[in-house]
Amino acid sequence: MTDKEYYLLPFDFTEISGKEVLVNELGDMIISPKGTVQKIVDRSLPKDDLYKSLVANFFISEQIVPPLAEIYAERLREKKRFLESWTGLHIFVLTLRCNQNCVYCQASSQNEESNGCTMSKETMEKSVELMFRSPSDSITMEFQGGEPSLVPDIFEYGIQLAEEINKTEQKEIHYVLCTNSIHLTDRMLDICEKYGVVISTSLDGPAFLHNANRGKKDSYERVVAGIERGRQAVGNEKVSALMTTSVEGLNYPIEIVDEYVKLGFHAMFLRALNPYGLATHNDNWSEYTDRFIDFYKKAFEHILELNKKGTYFVEEFAAIVLRKMLTPYCTGFVDLQSPAGVINSVLIYNYDGGVYCSDESRMLAEFNDYTFRLGSVDDKYEDLVFGKKAKEIANVWANEALAGCSDCALKQYCGADPVRNYSTQGDMYGNRATSLLCRKNKAIIEYLISLIIERHDEVMPIFRSWVS
């Protein structure tokens, strides 16, 4: 031991529920009495259990380089493992045509009968070739729209191409169809069954709410029928649903959760509206964000109650954050990554041949904003992912290096989002003091930590079951 008694290791801290919450670079968290950091820095910490815990969990070290530095490095590597595996999610926007009329549509959909706005075979061929240039051993080919089930030919063609190329490439490949389930024809279901396609449908809650959001009278019935047919075709576990919280939906947290339980789902993602596409017409985003945080907590409390009564039901946003908090692993969820999920984890092939760095960035393009267009399917893979545009985005994609985020104790659980910064604040760098995404993420992550602090014995068995 030296005159310093011990050495500090990098960590940050914040105050939650009257406690000082310390988080290190590995995402490990220690909950301690207020004033602990001052004592750590002053070297006035008594050598009690807290001290031992700080040493054991890499917050301080009794040697200048911690004896388990190799393990620290391995854990650090694991937390950023998603970078090693490269782009795994490849989104194919097959068409902008759609058969619904959602009040919050984020994809600038076109009328079902409209011409054009659909991917050509040639664009599909070039896109699939680019997808296979990704070094990732495991790739997900996700089909989106508009409504992709309106164009079964190009959907099937894309999968057939991927299957053919994969005979030599031998990657692990998953297919996901994002559909509103209104037009799941026998042909679509046969394709899904044949290739084990996961069906991800959209369902906003009970009939009155879902139909109001979709601008149709019978949407709910048809979605529920579609879910049932999808389950028969590909199996229960391969059909999931995704909700979007419309302004009206904010009033029904309990009803929305109950609807998912009623339909036999075991998980849901409480998802806020995002300010892309037509959704930008919702004017008061600040008020929406505050109301969404309140909505989230009410729905989450209800989910906790269900779990306590024996119904296993997961809130997926929380599960992602908790996995970062309670396990040594990275999550691969593109919206909560640093470096950001754009390019690193996701690429978009648009119906018109444009290649984008995230789903949201192709939506900006529908408003003639091509800031995040990396190039086209005619370009070389290297020029797309290492090009000038990609480098520009890379300057601002790590929250470890962004004002506000770099000193934030929650950064290990949060992520960077240059596209959201740009679309809501006018520049990719963004300002955390006024960012509504920051406000939402911070509020939810702090809420989860406050539950761990205040209701540890009640919530931890549930949280552990979600992350194991």
Add this chain to the structure above:
Amino acid sequence: MTITIDRRIYNDSVISKALYWLSGDYLIERSLSDNNTESVTITANSATDISETELETRLMQTLNDFKLRQIVADETRDIKTILYAKAFAEDEDLSEEDIHD
């Protein structure tokens, strides 16, 4: 409201970081009274429930927190480089000698 901050206690980086989080809700004007004293004038952008005393307490707390963060960052700069190099830079072999005490 104007607050006087002693720059021998809180350096420029600490003051900037603390004020950053107020910049969404307040207009902030910084000026140097002399080499060691900074005056910060804070004006709310819109009507607020937060009293001046509360705001001052919050700001002083934030300054102290950022000062602690600064100490942690300064003391851990080298070890952080070593740990990250071990994790991600395959050919870097940094060790105890690379830490400037």
